[in-house]
Amino acid sequence: MELRGITKRFPGVVANHDIDITVRRGTVHALVGENGAGKSTLMKILYGMQKPDEGTIAVDGEQVSFHNPGDAIARGIGMVHQHFMLADYLTVLENVVLGSEKLYGIGDRARAKIKEISDSYGLGVRPDAMVEDLGVADRQRVEILKVLYRGARTLILDEPTAVLVPQEVDALFDNLRELKAEGLTVIFISHKLGEVLSVADEITVIRRGTTVGTADPKHTTTKQLAELMVGSELPSPETRESTVTDVPMLTVDGLRLSATDPDGVVRSVLDGIGFTIHKGEVLGIAGVEGNGQSELVDAIMGMRHLDAGVLTLDGADISRTPTRKRREDGMGVIPEDRHRHGLLLEAPLWENRILGHVTERPNSKGAFLDLKGARTDTERIVREYDVRTPGIDVTAASLSGGNQQKLIVGREMSHDPKLLIAAHPTRGVDVGAQAQIWDQIREARREGLAVLLISADLDELIGLSDTLRVMYRGRLVADADPATITPEELGSAMTGAASGHLEAPDDSGAEGTGSADSTDTDPRNGGEDR
Ligand SMILES: Nc1ncnc2c1ncn2[C@@H]1O[C@H](COP(=O)(O)OP(=O)(O)OP(=O)(O)O)[C@@H](O)[C@H]1O
Secondary structure, three states: OEEEEEEEEEOOEEEEEEEEEEOOOOOEEEEEOOOOOOHHHHHHHHOOOOOOOEEEEEEOOEEEOOOOHHHHHHOOEEEEOOOOOOOOOOEHHHHHHOOOHHHHOOOHHHHHHHHHHHHHOOOOOOOOOEHHHOOHHHHHHHHHHHHHHOOOOEEEEEOOOOOOOHHHHHHHHHHHHHHHHOOOEEEEEOOOHHHHHHHOOEEEEEEOOEEEEEEOHHHOOHHHHHHHHHOOOOOOOOOOOOOOOOOEEEEEEEEEEEEEOOOOOEEEEEEEEEEEEEOOOEEEEEOOOOOOHHHHHHHHHOOOOOOEEEEEEOOEEOOOOOHHHHHHOOEEEEOOOHHHHHOOOOOEHHHHHHOOOOOOOOOEEOOEEOHHHHHHHHHHHHHHOOOOOOOOOOEHHHOOHHHHHHHHHHHHHOOOOOEEEEEOOOOOOOHHHHHHHHHHHHHHHHOOOEEEEEOOOHHHHHHHOOEEEEEEOOEEEEEEOOOOOOHHHHHHHHOOOOOOOEEOOOOOOOOOOOOOOOOOOOOOOOOOOO
16 A cells, blocks of 8 residues: 555644555554644545545555545455444444445354454454443454455554553454454554554654654664654653542542443442542552443542442532532543543534633633633643644644543643542553653642542553552452552453452442442452443
């Protein structure tokens, strides 16, 4: 695949400027670059979602022009997006076939084809499993299979490892090697430079819309790659000085929550959760996505009614307080899904600055919104958090993913929160920006900020947390010492496997209305079957 002289302009921004990339068949080709460098735009062009202003694309020596993803798929190019696009209440087979019924029908022929693809690349996909029952890594395999089913010979993966634990990353890389061995080509975008070096055959580095070079993974270190990318050194998340006090900031006691699924079945999602976060402490929650973390955040934010439990913020019972009041009382939140809960994508940046802080300075004065105050402060956030944008009047949708994240972090930190609920605070941000966000969190922690950190990035969890808890099936099942645990051990614990470096928690829900009635403490059997 040859991309030559690709240029793409948006109002006020040249997203791609004269980019050249050659991808050889049967290789894994990584695309790296800082936030807003133009990686996603380039891949969208290759997948027919965007049209380049200038430049040519050739596949197998033949010039092509894609008007939509259908054209790209017809030329054997498929894309797995960062946000999975599967229907939960359909089976794997139904999801794979959806929209491509004419290929192999929707019955046994399709099932046989899925099995054949799954077996030949070692994907281990079960056609009749319900997607809602699958974990993140399995869903990703379904997405990959879906693309292969449509005949893709080149796969584009957008940050495929962002949500995986180390063992899952290894399994994914094994799959990619299988694909490569069969002559398929993989192009992937990643901010995790260590992983890039371990799996890629070739690396193209993009900086500010232009290709600045290619790197040979065999002769490059992560440090060199970072320097090529952002012109700065790799951050080290290893600062260990403790600022933990003995003053409780948030206490969660005997928290229980259940949810009713569309079939009307009530299931427990939080099963007697209890912990305390003190001033100056970062409490990290490790867990594979979908084990109750989102519900825990919602419960603390006041976005769900509790079945049982007491929440205390800075000495005051907030169990029945509305969300807005909790925010005004000093709760900041970096939500896990920035598009659904963090931003209004179609609104300009300065309006997004106001979001969730309508009643607070500098966004309001008395009963009125202070638009000038909000605008000036948005400009400050853009400067201080290095949000790459042509201005504060562009929509949030036009920012690159990492820059959207920086805007949210900037907004939430600007109100001097007492408690910051940070779900994947650096998801999608480049190494330079990640170091900056970590520094900002540490700085605020020194001033007494308490942080509830939820992250799929185990280096981040281990590096930032003072205390680490493992969440599995709606319970806190183990404690880990961030000073000694390795990402691999933590990864095993998260998937429910036992580890010698973990201790049973001392207070995970035994108090209050918690799970005193529950005798099953083995995480592999624990809780209700979710
Ligand atoms: N639809 C759009 N309208 C206006 N500007 C856009 C649009 N899409 C992208 N841009 C701009 O183009 C530039 C490149 O964005 P792109 O999403 O390609 O970056 P990226 O390298 O993928 O970044 P990240 O690592 O943060 O995902 C950014 O400045 C972005 O704001």
